[in-house]
Amino acid sequence: MAETLKKGTPAGTGRGLPIPADAPALVIDGLVVEHRNRTTGEVFRAVDGVSLRVGAGESSAVVGESGSGKTTLALAAIGLGPRTGGDVRLLGHELASLGRRRLRKLRPEVQVVFQDPHGSLDARQSVRSGLRELRGLQRERTAWIDDAGLLDRVRLSPDLLDRYPHQLSGGQAQRVCIARALLMRPRLIVADEPTSGLDVSVQADVLALLREVRESTGAALLMISHDLAVVRSVCDSVHVMRNGRAVESGPCETVFTDPADGYTRELLAAMPGARWRARR
Ligand SMILES: Nc1ncnc2c1ncn2[C@@H]1O[C@H](COP(=O)(O)OP(=O)(O)OP(=O)(O)O)[C@@H](O)[C@H]1O
Ligand SMILES: [Mg+2]
Structure with missing residues (x-):
């Protein structure tokens, strides 16, 4: 599975798994992820008993400083990273009881947008051939829109179809990544720092696009x-x-206007132009 992590969003193959109509996108209960240092044998707990729920079509964020375990949590939650303990239900399926084959069938429903769009795209493939490959893996699922229509959905000109990743700006490359995710019509999109590698001038546009894609597809x-x-x-x-x-x-709204935890207050106070001030 590691190769799908490096190049593009995980596509999966074949027919999907049935997903219960009312299933929440993701339910995590007491998730623990430990990493063992191969040299010293020391165990480090990167995720320590986290619970969260993302309902169907809802949007939820995980914030925290570098190294707080955000990426480890997200990867474990979608079966792309190790899990030491706790329960994860992904689109109504208990991860622990899904074998590799069934997890792969669930893959197209869960699309990931990474921080570094250029690192996510295969440098040897034009945008068009990358999309063709995804279509080959998921014919029925991807037939709903053609390439030009898809690029239009992420506000890119169809002229870009024949470009290679190095011929795209960071913002354009991230739009291509979002288009590739959108093509699969996923139930859940995981976006790991999707704008932090981009020029400030395009960050807001890419965020607006993510929001729009979410609203128009109903994906969580x-x-x-x-x-x-x-x-x-x-x-x-x-x-x-x-x-x-x-x-x-x-x-x-609650966490931003009336944070209960001292660390949240510190994070808010550190925001550029922070208007939030302690009420206590
Ligand atoms: N494969 C690994 N082996 C050992 N330790 C790891 C491994 N992956 C992550 N870690 C450690 O786990 C902790 C959490 O890492 P993680 O990447 O989840 O943080 P993060 O919150 O996503 O940080 P950032 O904001 O910098 O992306 C860090 O201390 C990291 O060094
Ligand atoms: Mg991270």
């Missing part, structure tokens, strides 16, 4: 970010992580 979104302003503009709820633990969770 799990957004990972260290940038609270990003989270507030896109997500309904937020989970604040520190040292592998969720120190505060709730609707964005």
